[in-house]
Amino acid sequence: GGERYRLETSMGEFSCTNLVIATGGLSIPKIGATPLGYRIAAQFHIPVIAPKPALVPLTLPPEELDIYKELAGTAFDAVAECGTGRFRENLLFTHRGLSGPVILQVSSYWQARDYGDKDGGSQVHINLFPNEDVGAWLGAHARSKALLSNLLAERLPRRFTHAWCEQRGWNSPVNQLSPKQLEQIAAQLANWAITPNGTQGYAKAEVTLGGVDTRALSSKTLEARDQPGLYFIGEVVDVTGHLGGYNFQWAWASGYAAGQAV
Template identity: 75%
Template sequence: MSALPHSAASRHFDVIVIGGGAAGMMCAARAGQRGRSVLIIDHATKLAEKIRISGGGRCNFTNLDVGIANYLSRNPQFCRSALSRYTPGHFIELVRRHGIAWHEREHGQLFCDDSAQDIIDMLRAECGDGHVSWAMPCKLEGIERSDGDAARFVLATSHGQFSCQSLVVATGGLAIPKIGASPLGYKIAEQFGLAVVAPKPALVPLTLPPEELAIYKELAGMAFDAIAECGAGHFRENLLFTHRGLSGPVILQVSSYWQARDYGGDDGSSQITINLFPAQDVRQWLAEHARSKALLGNLLAERLPRRFAHAWCDARNWNRPTNQFNGKELDAIATALAGWRISPDGTLGYAKAEVTLGGVDTRALSSKTMEAREVPGLFFIGEVMDVTGHLGGYNFQWAWASGHAAGLAA
């Protein structure tokens, strides 16, 4: 890691990147390797903590199947260009070149065999190859526009004043404040007249209203396979009960769509629909067991966790022998099992969120370069933008792709 130069002349850089996370280091490395003088400014004392803790400490660094359908944005086509020009294959090649061992898990997710620190070390090495300088920890105190083409921006910091031709904002979103998340990037955007789509926690556990929580809170820790849907979101993974409501991968996935229900294209539903029989035709299954003398809860326990099956039936006054239900009632039960509707009353917030939904409105940015159209030299990359990926390596791939795009242009 290059030390910060101290001479007066070295206070000017071609590119300054605010934020030393995934997108910021990718951008800085690419710009530096093009021959641009680059400085990364970051307020943290530890480098790239969000990478370090990701994927259970092994960093789910990308996904083999990436497309615009894996992202939410008010400008849904925006991410297409960058993702097509820097693909998972490009990042995998970089990982291989640095000798990092990795493996594939379900749904095309790729993880380090050893540690997320391998990805941090790789990005730091790439920055080293580009002779990137660092100011860290360093607090940004203010930004001003400059009239000169060479020095379009002047930054006041705890390390003194710096100037640059290109300023790249890679400050991330509001998720996981305990490792330093802040609204700094949004404030910079607003300072320069760019709109910000109101941020919300995404990929986040959901809370249930008290009356529903009372039914299921004793099931905390129980998990099972399910399909969850909300608006355009449709996912099949594990659902997990918690002391506050629902979590697990399928809920984290659909939570983004529940939070984004005011986005164009969604149906505006405040409900989430859960299919408790994701692998079977529930109507046919119930018809085959219509003459069973078993309590419905006991019958459902053949396919669902027993305690959940009974709690679910008890809440609907359905826990009686199955053969006592008529055809119309069995049809209603089948409909409920395939479409259990829940109405969350909130989320566990940014402290438990994986990422932030919303951010800098991409309609003000170039999809090719990430540069603000009305503010030459100002770029936004990564999570600070209104581009939010699904769970499973998609947000890291957006960091790499957007950082790469800006690094080639800044």
């Protein structure tokens, strides 16, 4: 009971019994994103998981960009994996690296791991043939006189297959490749490992990973466990959904839960 909180604002002072923090994360600063919510949490000694951009395009190092720089705008269906995240959607090349829904999804898992993890935490693994057994498909075309890049262009954008094969020195007709070489090619098509060097940051991130630690909040009302009358909802909390409206749903649902409590 009583007026527990006093706010000093540009529109004067306000006091209240319950205070709901719905300040969002750090994504898209041009529409006003600030760390205010995290500062308020810190003021009351409520733990905050370090925020990072999420659902965000990944950037490639200059040597990789040089190989794929002509491909900006090229897109195709692929499976991308990192850590426990595995998604199948479109992959898109950009002037700075990789984007598209499948990369945005996997970015939340990529950056959540340490750079240079021994188990490949810094890599994203892409299956360029999500529909079929690429080894069997290559085997069925083993007598083809077509260049490997031209054969692969039956399944993938030609500009991509040419750059990809060029990088690996695979410029031969398929019928001149040994069974062992075809096996190596199939393995790389099913598991193309890329090592991003960063993300495009909060300016391009759809959401923020991290935020107010959920363990410090009631799971029913979103009230801070050790600070009566103080609630945190939506993006300022350490809850990150997949693409497809899940982050909006969390904002609405957490707002409703806190609204019922206050």
